[in-house]
Amino acid sequence: MDPRHIVMVGYDGAELLDIACVTSTFGLANTIGQLSPGYRVSLATLGGRPIRCDSGLVVEAQLTLERLTGPLDTVIVSGGFGHERAADNALVVAHVRRLARESRRIASVCTGATVLAATGLLDGRRATTHWRFAPRLASRYHDVRVDSAPIFIREGRVATAAGVTSALDLTLxxxxxxxxxxxxxxxxxxxVTYLQRPGNQAQMSVYVAPPAPDNDVVRRAVDHVLTHLDGDLSTARVADAVGVxxxxxxxxxxxxxxxxxARFIRCARVDAAARLLDSTDLPMPEVATRSGFGSAEALRQAFVARFRMPPAKYRAVSRRPAPETPEPERAMSG
Structure with a gap:
């Protein structure tokens, strides 16, 4: 049998970590599993030229995108700050679309979803990308059902992964x-990464505060919300607190x-609950109370709507396992 040929599509401005997460994971699988046949992993670029990554490092390609033909096992498009230029390049888009027909799986990591969207492969599908770029993807490609919450999404043979290191999760x-x-x-x-982190787990953006709003009224309103999550946060009450x-x-x-x-407040409460679930052993009713939900059932409904999993499952999959306690050494008999 031939090796499973994995092709990473790169371009100038690609994110090196997007590429390395995929290529290193498959390479390590070859080594650990002593796979025969294993994975053959290649980087393909236009003209087979080296690419300059976001970090400034230059990476050599092994294959010329235009000359590459299938059958292939998996084609994965890298993300990076050059993703929109790549999506606007008719040659890149045409060859990715062609290779998708000649491969078993087609995927993107991070902002590589922009390139897949340009091919039309994501039309009518649910897809994810880095949470910071999700609004831009949704506004540019109206036929794509963008969901910024999960770390990766599989729909049949098409997969999209969220920001950067979520490429590890998809590759695993x-x-x-x-x-x-x-x-x-x-x-x-x-x-040294999470074990079997499921695709519908929330992106780590849950724990990253958004930039402070430029508008003073909105900034004061956000501050009020975040410091009164367990209080009355009706729009009227928040408006009264900031004088508008x-x-x-x-x-x-x-x-x-x-x-x-109202939507901002609901998201802020879910994010606060996620932090409590991940960092404490508080019972579910207490988590609900502290994060501003009236009951554990209200918390459950909000979690399922946001992350497509109940809070109990989120806690089970998001928390790091406790370190194993080594067995005491047995005294040697003499």
Whole structure:
């Protein structure tokens, strides 16, 4: 049997970590699993030229994108700050679209979803990308159902992964699909990463505060929300706290944050609950109370709507396992 040929598509301005997460994971699977045949991993670029990554490092390509033909196992498009230039390049788009027809799986990592969207492969599909770039992707490609919450999404043979290191999670899922969960767990341990982090787990943006709004009223309103999550945060009450009308506050939130106050507040409460679930052993009713939900059931409904999993499952998969306690050495008999 021939090796499974994995092709990474790169371009100037690609993110080196996007490429390395994929290529190193498959390479480690070869080594740990002693796979025969294993994975053959290549980087393809236009003209087979070296690419300059976001970091400034130059990476050599092994294949010329225009000359590459299938059948291939998996084609994965890298992300990076050059993603929109790549998506506007008709040659890149045409060859990615062609190779998708000649491969078993087609995927993107991070902002590489922009290139897949340009090919039309994501039309009518649910897809993810780095949370910071999700609004831009949604506004540019109206036929793509952009979901910025999960770390990766699989829809049949098409997959999209979120920001940067989520490429590890998607690649581990591919290894598990190809060779079983035991090898995937061994590779994850050697990579010192989460074990079997599921695709619908939230992106780490849950823990990253958004930039402070430029508008002083919105900034004060956000500060009020984040310091009173367990209180009355109706739009009228928040508007009163910052001295404007509810209608004016709604206009400002939509302009500055892209969401009305009620949606922003709900997301802030879910994010606060996620932090409590990940960092404490508080029972679910207490988590609900502290994060401003009236009941554990209200918290559950909000979590399922946001992350497509209940809070109990989120806690189970997001927390790092406790370190194993080594067995005491037995005294040697003499």
């Amino acid at each position: 899922a591919f290894v598990e699909e190809d060779h079983g969960p035991d090898l995937a767990r061994q590779v994850a341990r050697d990579l 009308s509810p209608r004016h506050l709604t206009r400002l939130f939509l302009r500055e944050l892209g969401d009305p106050p």
